[in-house]
Amino acid sequence: MPSITRRRTPATGRRAEDDILAATRRLLTGGATFTELGIQQISDEAGVARSTFYSHFRDKTELLMRLAARMVEASFSIASAWEPAVGVDGLAADFLRVLGVWREHVGVLQAVTEVAAYEPTVREFWGQGLVQFVDRTIEVLRAEQDAGRSPADIDVVHASEIIVLGGERAMLHHVANSAPDTDAAFARELARTWWYGVYRRPATEN
Amino acid sequence: MPSITRRRTPATGRRAEDDILAATRRLLTGGATFTELGIQQISDEAGVARSTFYSHFRDKTELLMRLAARMVEASFSIASAWEPAVGVDGLAADFLRVLGVWREHVGVLQAVTEVAAYEPTVREFWGQGLVQFVDRTIEVLRAEQDAGRSPADIDVVHASEIIVLGGERAMLHHVANSAPDTDAAFARELARTWWYGVYRRPATEN
DNA sequence: GTCGTGCCGGACACCATGTCCGGACATCAT
DNA sequence: ATGATGTCCGGACATGGTGTCCGGCACGAC
Structure with a gap:
């Protein structure tokens, strides 16, 4: 108070x-x-x-939250425009754009994930964002299955967690440790991995 | 001192x-x-x-390092036995075993990743472990390419980073947030994603 | 002018960290 | 038994960061 x-x-x-x-x-x-x-x-x-x-x-946490809020504004404009069935290349293009935005905010981004590991408020904040993405991915995957484009035996929930949690980490690590000119290659690799590993994974034959 | x-x-x-x-x-x-x-x-x-x-x-960090050392001993015994060409199911079995070990150490594991985000010593320690895995994965992927089992146009380095960093995060999150009886399903899903998304990703056709 | 308001700068209480030491208490050899 | 060795207790102490509070100054508005 x-x-x-x-x-x-x-x-x-x-x-x-x-x-x-x-x-x-x-x-x-x-x-x-x-x-x-x-x-x-x-x-x-x-x-x-x-x-x-x-x-x-009030304290350092409030400062971080204020910083984070501004960053999220910018980030979500891309994320909300996330349409699924655009193909591998579309996916790669989206990832590349996200990488671009994240690069402008690496510092804050790292700070948020850093503090989210031990501070309840920030943890909640960041966790909510991730949950939203997981939910959205689940929906998309279900739709893809219904349309017969993704195999029916995908474990949609686990797959979505892998995509979102794993993707976030991999992208954050990349942005924090590699030069910008490798972004395109990384985005393509990530897109292909999710695409052929989940969205267009071959159906189990047995 | x-x-x-x-x-x-x-x-x-x-x-x-x-x-x-x-x-x-x-x-x-x-x-x-x-x-x-x-x-x-x-x-x-x-x-x-x-x-x-x-x-x-000396301080809390030394305590954590001591805790971590013991945990790593147990974990690496599995990880070193990591052989590649065992197929999807072999991969899933390996992941499942890792999940089992991690479950016994969730607390310490979370503590390490938490502190690694801001403490240099722990960051270095944990980072080294991940780098080892990335290197090993790179080798395996190269071998798979040479044997003609993985497509030649995989970006081996980026793919390995995605597999290791992303996998670590996804598994950690799973172990910390889901019940043990979902481990098998999760492990299978992760194995399939890496398998069809990277190791046996279809070659680009153009 | 004088009022309101933002900022300065410093005092203060508080709490966690890390250091140090004297003394209690076990264990074991002689 | 007695003394030596070594662990542990308990508390004193310095230090440094956090969060609070307040008097005073400058500046712009009326």
């Missing part, structure tokens, strides 16, 4: 707040781990008094 | 240490997050004075 008395009227107001957000992004993309970041450090980088930090954010 | 003066002679010695290890495992499988665990809390659970903790472990 913080005393946020001075939150109204950003006449000239959003100055310090934006500085803090930007500074944090800077520190994160600069290679720092969100957990090892101190309030003092962030405030210094933002050119702001430590007390000012607390008049804008 | 701690002052570990009383480390010799476990005449009756390893008592407290084992208690601490066990207590930590207990707390972890009890749903606690390693990060949110305090030394006091661990010591209490172990029935040991806080100062005693420090005469056995």
Whole structure:
């Protein structure tokens, strides 16, 4: 229960707040781990008094959530346009676009998954996003099965978990560890794996 | 640089240490997050004075590393026996066994991946393990290509990263969130995805 | 001018970490 | 029995980060 008395009227107001957000992004993309970041450090980088930090954010978690919210806005515009039966190449193209967006937000992205591992609020937040994708994938796979394009003996739920959880991890790792010019190849490889491994997996013959 | 003066002679010695290890495992499988665990809390659970903790472990990280070392011993015995051309069902059987081992260590396993996200030592440790698997998978895939069993246009490196990173995540998530009686189905699904999506992916026709 | 508001800077209480040490208590050899 | 060895307890202490609070300053609006 913080005393946020001075939150109204950003006449000239959003100055310090934006500085803090930007500074944090800077520190994160600069290679720092969100957990090892101190309030003092962030405030210094933002050119702001430590007390000012607390008049804008309850704690580091709230800061991260604010950062994450902005990132998700950008990401979901692509994800919602996710149509299934576009073929392998369409899938690869989608992955490539996602990789592009993620690259702009690697720092925050890593911070979120990092903190999600031990902080309930962030865990819930990120988990919800993944669940949404899993559900959507389940629907798509069911539809594909009904249309006779995917084999009937796919374990739709497990397959969707593999696709979403595994894909998220693989993509995050790639974006964080490989150069952008390898993105296209990676996206194609991932698309083919899911396509021939799940969507167009040959039916079991027996 | 701690002052570990009383480390010799476990005449009756390893008592407290084992208690601490066990207590930590207990707390972890009890749903606690390693990060949110305090030394006091661990010591209490172990029935040991806080100062005693420090005469056995430099800090929480060393405790985790000790926990992890034991777990890895058990896990790698399976992983090293990893032979490729056994077919989908062989692959599924291997995954199932790994899932079994992981279930005995979920707590520690989650703790390691959790801390690996922000602590350099643990990150290095866990990362090395994954790199080993990636390398091994690359070799296997190359051999499969040379034998003409896998298509030549697979991007071996990216495919291996997807298999290892993605697989680790999916399996970890499964073990942490689903009942053991779903393990067989999950293992089969994962095996089929990698098999038909990578190892026996149809060659590109053009 | 004076009021409102954002920011500064510093004081403060609090809590977890890591260090250190004296003393209690077992065990074992002599 | 007695003394030596070594573990463990319990508590003191320094340190550093977190979150709270408040007085004061600057600046823009009325």
